[in-house]
Amino acid sequence: MTVAPPVEAARAKPAAPARPGHRALLALLRPQRGRMAAGVVVGLAGSVLGLAQPLAAKRVVDDMGRGHPAAGPVLLLSLLVVAGAVLAGLGYYVLQCSAESVVRTARSRLAHRLLRLRVPVVENTEPGDLIARLTSDTTLLRQTAPLAVSAAVNGTLVTVATVVMMGLLDPVLLCATLAVVAFVGVLVAVVAPRIGRATRDTQDAVGHLGAALERALGAFRTVKASGAERQETEALERAAELARRTGVRAAAWESVSATATAVVLQICFLVVLGLGGARVASGATGVSTLVAFLLYLFALAPRIGQVVEGLSQFQVASAAAARLSEAEGLAAERVEGAADPGPPVAVAFREVCFAYPRSGARPVHRGVSFEIPARGLTAFVGPSGAGKTTLLSLIERFYEPGSGRVLLDGEDVRHWPLARLRARIGYVEQDAPVLAGTLRDNLAFGTASCAEADIARVLRLTRLDEVTARLPEGLDTTVGHRGCRLSGGERQRVAVARALLRRPGLLLLDEATSQLDAANEAALRDTISAAARDTTVLVVAHRLSTVTTADRIVVMEEGRVRAVGPHRELMARDELYASLARTQLLKS
Numbered sequence: 001m002t003v004a005p006p007v008e009a010a011r012a013k014p015a016a017p018a019r020p021g022h023r024a025l026l027a028l029l030r031p032q033r034g035r036m037a038a039g040v041v042v043g044l045a046g047s048v049l050g051l052a053q054p055l056a057a058k059r060v061v062d063d064m065g066r067g068h069p070a071a072g073p074v075l076l077l078s079l080l081v082v083a084g085a086v087l088a089g090l091g092y093y094v095l096q097c098s099a100e101s102v103v104r105t106a107r108s109r110l111a112h113r114l115l116r117l118r119v120p121v122v123e124n125t126e127p128g129d130l131i132a133r134l135t136s137d138t139t140l141l142r143q144t145a146p147l148a149v150s151a152a153v154n155g156t157l158v159t160v161a162t163v164v165m166m167g168l169l170d171p172v173l174l175c176a177t178l179a180v181v182a183f184v185g186v187l188v189a190v191v192a193p194r195i196g197r198a199t200r201d202t203q204d205a206v207g208h209l210g211a212a213l214e215r216a217l218g219a220f221r222t223v224k225a226s227g228a229e230r231q232e233t234e235a236l237e238r239a240a241e242l243a244r245r246t247g248v249r250a251a252a253w254e255s256v257s258a259t260a261t262a263v264v265l266q267i268c269f270l271v272v273l274g275l276g277g278a279r280v281a282s283g284a285t286g287v288s289t290l291v292a293f294l295l296y297l298f299a300l301a302p303r304i305g306q307v308v309e310g311l312s313q314f315q316v317a318s319a320a321a322a323r324l325s326e327a328e329g330l331a332a333e334r335v336e337g338a339a340d341p342g343p344p345v346a347v348a349f350r351e352v353c354f355a356y357p358r359s360g361a362r363p364v365h366r367g368v369s370f371e372i373p374a375r376g377l378t379a380f381v382g383p384s385g386a387g388k389t390t391l392l393s394l395i396e397r398f399y400e401p402g403s404g405r406v407l408l409d410g411e412d413v414r415h416w417p418l419a420r421l422r423a424r425i426g427y428v429e430q431d432a433p434v435l436a437g438t439l440r441d442n443l444a445f446g447t448a449s450c451a452e453a454d455i456a457r458v459l460r461l462t463r464l465d466e467v468t469a470r471l472p473e474g475l476d477t478t479v480g481h482r483g484c485r486l487s488g489g490e491r492q493r494v495a496v497a498r499a500l501l502r503r504p505g506l507l508l509l510d511e512a513t514s515q516l517d518a519a520n521e522a523a524l525r526d527t528i529s530a531a532a533r534d535t536t537v538l539v540v541a542h543r544l545s546t547v548t549t550a551d552r553i554v555v556m557e558e559g560r561v562r563a564v565g566p567h568r569e570l571m572a573r574d575e576l577y578a579s580l581a582r583t584q585l586l587k588s
């Protein structure tokens, strides 16, 4: 048997430290660098045509001043305007397309990661926040990344080119312009990081908002029955208010930078107009040169604005990229690889000690040991909190023991490839959730292909055939959140049917019959007993009535195995078991 790659340690914090925002953003953009470069180059070509426009305008003014016909220069100017606009639009479109691809890749990578996160990581994270990262952060990335890129490259290059052209026209007037550019540079250096921080806080607050909503919708009936709508609304409002406050902070810094840039450029325009007028009057420069210079200045103002806006957007996109990188760094499992169900599995625990992370190291298991042969029905009973469900989590390797070993077929579960391990197991969890989709989807969930006859067989075994016959579209009826509601007992039977359909070598049932009526419980008990003839079945049970016929019963107390044996034997020799049986009015 091959040794599985080690599962990364359970952490709520990322497994790898998240990259700084700008590095995370560049890493996301890198695969699209070719397309982005094409977009930038096309946009740049449009800008170059834009740069030629003042010169063409100068030519028009000069020709008209000299009384020459200006039709040719006017036509050239018109062509430059139209071609420049078309190329700028095309460049923007190409950049947007590449941004969509960047976001698509980021979303699929994150989705891939999120569904492979380790159970303890998800239990210590707000699902709503993870959802916000996949939806709102990636959307933010799409909205801001192309702007940031085009500003960084196109805006900067065109600004430099414009400045050069202005220097060629009139170096004195250029000095006034450069003072402005320098001031805007200082402004950006001060303000941009603040925009980044405020955006990060806003996105975190949006994550909290998602988490608060997820909490309320996850227990919607309880919220209503407890009259807690107001309390939960307040939690949502607090998160919304936090998002507003941090959003306003980001907006304030963005408007400081935009307003200051606009004002400074206006001042610059007035200075150039005054100084330029004086230079024209003194004969140091010509009117057409001043017109061309002013046209460049007009063109420069939005370029500088674009660079400033782009750098702000770069901060925003970096904040979103940092949150994506953080989520991608969360500890995940490697569950790739095809795996098939196999023969019945023997299970053994050897001196297993375990404490949940974040439970203050309070041990749940304190040296649990038992041996269960392949095939047969084994029940785990004991007081609430004794650690019965946790046994199943350790077998599925949702968690790993602090010490001791969990063995399947004599092999430590840590050495089983996860996909292979879980393919051998059918697991019915306590809450028996139904997924949104048809009943057929729910039954075949996680099973690559299953024949109609197999589905019919498990429906019969779990007595779901009667339920299916009542549903409007039979197996193809939508169940779950937006479809037909199934009762608790029906949900449990669907979960058992799903597990049986996998033909597992090991069937783990956690309180799988707790919500069934007496007739269905007895029927399912027979089904489980029949399954136990061909496979290993472990059942966690509260009601001893459901397990008295088990091949062996493991009695647990305070994280230890207290006794193991069949019902009659335990009645005679284990006080705790006998007292549990007495409280449940069982007869030996």
Ligand SMILES: Nc1ncnc2c1ncn2[C@@H]1O[C@H](COP(=O)(O)OP(=O)(O)OP(=O)(O)O)[C@@H](O)[C@H]1O
Binding pocket: 123, 356, 357, 359, 364, 382, 383, 384, 385, 386, 387, 388, 389, 390, 391, 540
């Ligand atoms: N995900 C978790 N994180 C932290 N503590 C947990 C977690 N799940 C269970 N516990 C704690 O571990 C202890 C054992 O829980 P477990 O569910 O294994 O007991 P159990 O015997 O199955 O109880 P019950 O019969 O009530 O279902 C309990 O004190 C419980 O609070």
